[in-house]
Amino acid sequence: MRTRAELEKHEADSLAPWALRARDSRGRIEPEPAHAYRTAFQRDRDRVLHARAFRRLQYKTQVFPYSEGDHFRNRLTHTLEVAQIARTVARALGVNEDLVEAIVLSHDLGHPPFGHAGEHVLNQLLKPHGGFEHNRQSLRIVDWLEDRSERFPGLNLCHETRAGILKHGSTFPRYPHPVPLPDLGPGPSLEAQIANQCDEIAYHTHDLDDGLRAEILEWEALRELPLFRRVLAAAHAEGTGGARDERPRVTVALIDLLATDLIEASAQRLERHQPVSPEAAAALAERAIGFSPQIAAEKRELARFLLDRFYRHHRVLRMAAKAERILGDLWRAYASDPRQLPPHVLERARGEPEERAIADYVAGMTDRFAMDEHDRLFDPHTHV
DSSP states (O other): OOOHHHHHHHHHHHSOTTSOOGGGOOOBSSOOOOOSSSOHHHHHHHHHHTOHHHHHGGGSBSSSOGGGOSSSOBHHHHHHHHHHHHHHHHHHHTSOHHHHHHHHHHTTTTOOTTHHHHHHHHHHHTGGGTOOOHHHHHHHIIIIIOBOOSSSSBOOOBHHHHHHHTOOGGGOOSSOOSSOOOOOTTSOOHHHHHHHHHHHHHHHHHHHHHHHHTTOSOHHHHTTSHHHHHHHHHHHHHOOOOGGGHHHHHHHHHHHHHHHHHHHHHHHHHHHHOOSSHHHHHTOSSOSSOOOHHHHHHHHHHHHHHIIIIITSHHHHHHHHHHHHHHHHHHHHHHHOGGGSOHHHHHHHTTSOHHHHHHHHHHTOOHHHHHHHHHHHHOTTSOO
16 A cells, blocks of 8 residues: 555655645644645545546637537536646646646636636626636636535645736736735746646647637648747658548647756756756746747747637637627626626625625636526526
8 A cells, every 4th residue: 555655755756846736735724634645745636537527618609609519619628628738848847747636627727618718808897806817716616616624625736826816927916815825925836837838738739629620720821930830840750641530640749849858957947956946946937837949939930820720710700709709798687787697606705895706607608508598587488
């Protein structure tokens, strides 16, 4: 048997000096006894996996809503793809793989329905009340909204996991949090930095794949990009099939190229700076986890291409506009008469403003539930 103590000893012996170790965690908001066979970060990962908010990600939009087809990514498959990439990067760089996975599995829990269109409309509607931002909402879910124990609200995750969820710390909305926020220190941990960079790898890659599948993106236009030409050459070197299997081979090659560059460029920075502790790594003047200058520049060019040719395509914009109308209608209906909300939603607010309770309810909806609720409120032929 491998007990928690043995797992912690293995971490101490095998991880790099810049890695966070579970036995050195700053603990939870509410103290708990240690588990016999799991480290603190492993428990965090497992708690997120069993959360209701995690299950709801299956029916939340990445770019295409579920009604567009079964093979497009959703928020859950995106999260799983990020986790797979991030585990590889973490393992290669000698940082804490369990903590990275716990952060990644949590990072999109707060996303509202309909992807970034949903986040945009909620932020606009909540401007007078401090705004809305999905990382902050993710923390609110794990700290407050999940109901897993009579002893504490939320999931009672470790300080390091909670800090990692707030990896985009510069965009904090100005609204209160129901429990003390984690201290972010001089900068994000290497584990949080890996989660952030692998999030970008995943969505650039799978949005490119989904755009090609939807026939919104064109092969010839993509060939103008240096990064795509590099990836295409690698894909052709690996495969012997025809056009039918070119798209999945390109997806695999792009993930491999970006993840490999991230590992090697980050390893060079860590070798150059030699941080002697996780705190020293977080305090480095330059972020240790990042791409080489050439790949970073080519990746930015790909991001601009996707913005112009995919996210601003008329089909995507029409779906986003529809989503904004639905969420805007729901918000205005609840705000005009909060009694239309289920009683438990207002009870859960526990003295907070009604606007924040409405935001919690709307942000927690799946795409399907939001559309059904819109019909219940506005379609006279739909049963309440």
